[in-house]
Amino acid sequence: MNPKSTTKHNLLALKQLSDNLTSYFKVGSWWPSLSKDEIIIGAVLTQNTTWKNVERSLENLKVNNLLELKKLSKINKNKLTELIKPSGFYTQKSQTLIDISKLIEQHASLQKFFELPLSKSRKELLSIKGVGPETADSILLYSGNKPIFVVDNYTRRITKRFLGLGKELTYGELQESVHLITKSVNKYKELHGSFVELAKKHCKKEPLCDNCPINKSCSYFTKSN
Numbered sequence: 124m125n126p127k128s129t130t131k132h133n134l135l136a137l138k139q140l141s142d143n144l145t146s147y148f149k150v151g152s153w154w155p156s157l158s159k160d161e162i163i164i165g166a167v168l169t170q171n172t173t174w175k176n177v178e179r180s181l182e183n184l185k186v187n188n189l190l191e192l193k194k195l196s197k198i199n200k201n202k203l204t205e206l207i208k209p210s211g212f213y214t215q216k217s218q219t220l221i222d223i224s225k226l227i228e229q230h231a232s233l234q235k236f237f238e239l240p241l242s243k244s245r246k247e248l249l250s251i252k253g254v255g256p257e258t259a260d261s262i263l264l265y266s267g268n269k270p271i272f273v274v275d276n277y278t279r280r281i282t283k284r285f286l287g288l289g290k291e292l293t294y295g296e297l298q299e300s301v302h303l304i305t306k307s308v309n310k311y312k313e314l315h316g317s318f319v320e321l322a323k324k325h326c327k328k329e330p331l332c333d334n335c336p337i338n339k340s341c342s343y344f345t346k347s348n
């Protein structure tokens with residue numbers, strides 16, 4: 124489903140999926156952290172691990188009064204590595220956090236950084252080792268309130284099944300398609316959280332379709348029943 128050739132039918136189905144999921148799960152803005160800095164730190168720490176492990180690292184940073192990017196830009200890397208150990212991949216993640224902190228420092232403040240054109244701030248984040256599209260977009264959407272949808276493996280799996288596609292959409296295809304159905308920052312936040320909820324509770328690797336709240340309109344389910 125290349126967005127340029129997206130069929131009206133698929134976009135309507137994606138819109139229906141989006142509306143049904145957000146009204147069913149009602150996750151609100153979803154991201155569990157509080158401050159903008161905490162969201163950015165959490166977005167890096169959550170790569171390839173559970174949020175429980177992220178919380179342990181965040182707590183270590185909090186008790187050491189280090190839950191601020193401006194402090195991480197000057198921190199001793201070994202110390203940071205030790206504090207974020209519960210989240211795994213700590214050597215790479217500590218360097219990534221330091222590099223993001225230095226990037227923000229170059230722009231004087233986080234507010235100034237988020238005032239950049241979206242394509243520029245995204246490009247700068249993506250230039251940092253350890254920051255891929257999902258992490259960059261999580262930072263821009265949840266910390267910066269920027270109009271950009273976050274795609275993850277859950278989103279790709281669910282849309283492939285729901286729309287009855289032959290293969291999963293790429294990151295860019297899916298993101299552009301969601302951008303076509305809504306421009307709402309709040310909807311992007313809610314929808315990402317709703318996809319995560321659906322994947323954890325129903326649309327697992329082996330899907331549990333019988334109690335899935337959207338099974339009646341899902342191609343995968345209707346074709347197999």
Ligand code: SF4
Nearest residue numbers: 326332335338341344
């Ligand atoms: S009905 Fe099954 S395949 Fe479709 S979204 Fe729900 S859990 Fe996934």
